[in-house]
Amino acid sequence: MTKSDLADIYRDYIACLNRQDWPALGRFVHDDVVHNARGLGLPGYRAMLERDFREIPDLNFNIALLISDPPRIACRLKFDCTPVGKFLGLDVNGRRVSFCENVFYEFRDGKIWQVWSVIDKAAIEARLG
DSSP states (O other): OOHHHHHHHHHHHHHHHHHTOGGGGGGTEEEEEEETTEEOHHHHHHHHHHHHHHHOTTOOOEEEEEEEETTEEEEEEEEEEOOSSEETTEEOTTOOEEEEEEEEEEEETTEEEEEEEEEOHHHHHHHHO
């Protein structure tokens, strides 16, 4: 798979998330996906994303930086949203927050198999200040 092919698959994955097209998620995510060293499998990964959208109804994934080096992707995602209650243990309660998430993905069989994710919680804390 070329760098360009992998980047295109990733962009399609992000579009799938933003549409909340859960039946299509298996086109992009491996059945045995692992997130931050937790084996979730596709059903658990989908449940995690569905929960995110319940807790943040205006959630939208925006690619700020994308590096493709098959079989890996590195991405900086930007968010500007209004979580309805607590988010990362912080009392956000419908206030608008902006933050980034740095994520590394490893692909297997053309699908996301490993995910390592870190959210910039300090940016949210500063915004709530």
